[in-house]
Amino acid sequence: MSHFAATCRRISRAPRTLVSRVLSRQRSTATKRDQWFVDYHSDHARQVVGLRDKTDERLKLFRVEDIAGKRVLDAGCNMGAIVNHCMKLGARQVTGLDFDSAAVQRARGLYSDPTSAFRCDDLDNPLAALEPHDTVMFLSVYGTKELEDRNSILSRLAGLSQVMYFEGHHGDDPRDYAWVLLKYGGFQTIEFLGYTNDELREDSVGRPFFRCDRKPRDVGFLPGFIADHSHIDATLKVAVVGRSGAGKSHLARQLADDRRCEGVTILDDVNDPDRIHAAQRLVLFDYRAGTYIDQIDALFFLDVDENVRLKRFADDPVRQDDYNALLRTPPVRSNFLSFFRIEARQDG
């Protein structure tokens, strides 16, 4: 009985212990260095020299249609070179936000303009007024020491925007970032655009750079993507995952007949490591493909309306519940670079 009472006491104390741990001692606190990120950007027109000197390399990756006429937020804007670039591209309004007071002062001095504003604030501040924007820049900020809760900040910023440009840090593996963006961003698309190699340092190996958006895409996007990338990439490994009954086999047959996919190996539910390894250009259809193919350049998730899927399996209650098996088995792991969600055809 005394054992029972002790157990009850322990259980009833547990939540309080947990809350107090969260609110006090055990909470992780970031080291916030103020007046630290000085001389970060170069701006040759203003005779300013900074670490990111060959800034053109990075600026070329922004798509004009994501910026012209749009409301843009640059989260972690430093001295404002990206804000300035967005203004030049015709943004309707640009807000730069940074924790570092010296950087914000510098930005205000360099780039004051009626269409832009610079705010000194902390992205960790839960009361920071982050309004919806069309496009959010989150460039080389995610891994800095000044962020306490980087994944929730990434989620909040992603939720504010239709398009996000995301840059990682020097020498980091882009596949890790693709995974983080998939987990916390809720995007329809995560495109790896390459490395931004613009730093004034001899050992520069570049920073992984991504564009993410929420634009819906249908299955017609896939053959176009393969055709575009076949010109550029000698090897291209694509996996198409999605619930059983989404229409993967149907799409695989369509692709096999599509002239744009000539020379591409198309495998439907064939988990054969030798053939997967040997193929230079490959599209692999299998709901588990993302878990066993080693390295994937692009991962497509074929999405289907659940009611349509159930209708397809009207006479097959066992397959109706295949989806549960998919949920128990993680359908992808972090071994891809780009991600696209595509809508399956809804008829039949």
Ligand SMILES: C[S@@+](CC[C@H](N)C(=O)[O-])C[C@H]1O[C@@H](n2cnc3c(N)ncnc32)[C@H](O)[C@@H]1O
């Ligand atoms: C490496 S610099 C990148 C600057 C800029 N985004 C670029 O890519 O050119 C990182 C910037 O993020 C800012 N930063 C880091 N943590 C922050 C936070 N918690 N809130 C606001 N800004 C933050 C730093 O002050 C710094 O200016």
